Amino acid sequence: MPSVLVVEDDPSIRQSLIEVLAEHGYAVRSVGDGFGALREVTQTPVDAVVLDLGLPDLDGGDALRMIRGISSVPVLVATARDDETEIIKLLNAGADDYLVKPFSGGQLIARLSAVLRRTSHVPPAHAAQGSLPAQAAEPLRPTTVGELAVDPGARTAYLAGRELRLTRREFDLLAFLAHHTGQVVSKRRLLTEVWREPYVDDQTVDVHLSSLRRKLGERAAAPRYLLTVRGVGIKLVAPR
Numbered sequence: 001m002p003s004v005l006v007v008e009d010d011p012s013i014r015q016s017l018i019e020v021l022a023e024h025g026y027a028v029r030s031v032g033d034g035f036g037a038l039r040e041v042t043q044t045p046v047d048a049v050v051l052d053l054g055l056p057d058l059d060g061g062d063a064l065r066m067i068r069g070i071s072s073v074p075v076l077v078a079t080a081r082d083d084e085t086e087i088i089k090l091l092n093a094g095a096d097d098y099l100v101k102p103f104s105g106g107q108l109i110a111r112l113s114a115v116l117r118r119t120s121h122v123p124p125a126h127a128a129q130g131s132l133p134a135q136a137a138e139p140l141r142p143t144t145v146g147e148l149a150v151d152p153g154a155r156t157a158y159l160a161g162r163e164l165r166l167t168r169r170e171f172d173l174l175a176f177l178a179h180h181t182g183q184v185v186s187k188r189r190l191l192t193e194v195w196r197e198p199y200v201d202d203q204t205v206d207v208h209l210s211s212l213r214r215k216l217g218e219r220a221a222a223p224r225y226l227l228t229v230r231g232v233g234i235k236l237v238a239p240r
Contacts, residue, residue, distance in 0.1 A: 002047040002116060006030040007037040007063070008078070009056050017050060020105035021112075034058030034066070041071050048116055050108070051095075053079045061093060068094035074119045076112055078103070088211045091167050097204075117196055119168075143178040146238035148216070148225060150178040159216060169194075170212050173205075177226070177236040186233035209234065 004021055008014040009032045021028045029046065031037050034055045041049065049067065053060025064075060077090050077098040087098055096115045099107060142151040147160040152175045157164045166174065176194050177185060187205045195204065209226060218224040224239040 003027040003029065004112070005037065005040050005046045005049045007032075007034070007049060007055070007060075008052040009033060009054065010052075013052075016105075017108070020108060021050075024109050026112075032056070034060070034063035037063055038066055038070070041067055041073060045071070046073060048074045048076060048112060050076050050078055050112070053077065053081065053090075061090060064090065064093050064095060074115045076108075076115055078108075084207055084210065087207050088214075091169065091208065091211060094167070096168065114195060118172075141179065143175075143181060145178060145181050145225065145236060148178070150175050152179075164215050166212070166215065169208055170215070173208055174212060174236075177234065181236050181238075184229045184233045184235045189233070 002025075004026045006014055006017045006021070006028060008017060008030065011032070014030050014032065018028045018030055029040060029044070031040055032055075034057050037049065037051065040046070051060055051064060051067075055063060058066075060077065060079070064077065067073070067075060074096045075094065077095045078101060079087075079090070079098060080101040081087070082100045090098060096119065097111050099111055142149070142153070144150075149158045151157070155171055157166060157171060157174055172194050173190065176190065190205050210220070213219060213223070213226055216225050218226065220228060225236055227235050227237055229235065
């Protein structure tokens, strides 16, 4: 039974989250503040953390960074902040995914299940619930595109000899696009094959692409590697 730590200071919301998670087979622990979360993660490891940002003692972003300093546990951030810049900061700080409040119990379970599948912090039987049909994944090979070198096996990416500091999801996204260099890949396909979750929206891909562009030294208005084909998808190409 996967275990989840719920970090939420509002008692009614915390209880609702506990009930939804318990109904779907999760063992749930909960705390109402950031330092309590750090104590729980340190003393009794869990399979995932659902982290609210509006905590009474610590800003949720600071709590996230502290958790990342002591654990690689998957963290799903629950936030009322829908600003893209803020979300990118959270992903760069180590969040594995995010939910913008208000959200339904179904959204929570779908996102949490996807995070656990991606990070292998969940037994196969539980991962199968609501997941996509299992498919034999084609191994990703090291790829060089212009001055960009991506090695999925070593999980490293270099641009002009400088290693890029990418989050887990940014690297997975870049590696998939590199594996399909020159091909237009739809956002729906990225959600299916990179996120392995059909229930999330395209904004999730947009946020990660925006962050990835910044780390590649480009903007959507002046792309070099990541070209958007309007209404179709995105492709990775060598700069001209």
